[in-house]
């Protein structure tokens with residue numbers, strides 16, 4: 001049944017690919033890739049103005065002759081208090097003197113400087129070397145957006161009425177060196193990569209567990225403006241094959257709360273996260289450079305995570321603070337006690353989260369403190385221990401209690417939704433071997 005449906009999908013993708021060849025550009029060139037597929041699928045809601053969607057469905061095959069041109073990167077950044085275009089362009093990875101001059105000092109762009117309001121999100125597309133392709137700056141009132149783009153070698157500024165079209169984007173990739181290496185290659189925004197790491201954070205420690213050859217497939221929402229990706233949304237379905245083991249997650253909403261479940265309707269959230277460090281581009285790169293002297297768990301009953309000083313350390317499970325202070329070689333240490341006789345230790349901290357003290361109630365993911373090198377630490381890192389009934393166990397191999405399944409009354413709606421998403425994920429898995437006939 002499902003197979004037949006996929007075949008129909010393929011035929012439709014093909015037809016639309018021909019009608020919407022230009023949309024290849026909207027998703028970026030995939031020239032460097034051999035294992036990546038990208039598909040944009042419209043969601044059910046009709047676009048404003050009753051017009052036909054611009055980007056319908058398309059599927060890009062590695063074997064297709066791809067559009068010429070450099071690889072393009074999509075990035076978005078939330079404006080922070082005190083940001084200037086200088087700081088923002090740097091964070092967006094724009095290294096482009098001409099664009100910088102245009103934005104910072106041309107009279108045309110002057111009024112944009114008043115639009116840098118904290119909390120708004122700007123997005124940019126650049127080439128691999130940081131040359132600006134386009135930049136989207138939302139304007140006051142939220143109804144228009146300023147777009148700076150390079151057209152025929154010239155930079156132009158125009159303003160448009162905002163009408164985002166939400167599309168489902170499907171992408172897959174394979175880990176060769178790092179997660180961000182793979183998501184960059186597939187043109188997946190950082191916010192989506194981080195969401196994926198969060199969704200699987202009870203099963204996979206993205207700092208330590210990734211293997212060369214791990215694969216992932218994603219279905220996520222992306223908002224388009226005039227056929228260009230402008231804002232990333234949430235992940236609807238994801239699959240990650242880590243060290244030969246397959247994990248799946250499907251987005252589901254009930255009572256206004258959204259969460260992720262596996263195909264059987266069991267929550268992806270478990271009693272403990274696999275890693276006490278928040279996953280980011282910075283921590284992911286740092287872990288790989290870090291070579292502690294005592295690297296084995298046996299040698300010191302804990303696991304070390306290399307990370308820059310100040311990186312946020314989070315509680316791996318719900319619990320109560322049993323200790324927060326200095327203790328010998330641990331330096332600044334937090335000990336949490338959890339239900340069922342579990343304890344977790346977080347050591348060498350630079351400092352503690354505001355208000356944290358003995359007896360504080362903590363939820364999974366709450367920030368406990370910041371990475372440092374207090375106590376016996378050769379460099380900045382987090383030392384993490386996991387204790388069961390008083391004795392240290394290897395947190396990398398401990399089996400933790402799992403979460404509760406969805407209520408039976410929610411199951412039919414969940415299953416119907418998950419089946420559709422599963423078909424899309426299966427389609428992605430098959431993609432590298434699909435031929436256009």
Ligand SMILES: [Zn+2]
Pocket residue numbers: 300302303304382383384
């Ligand atoms: Zn250690």
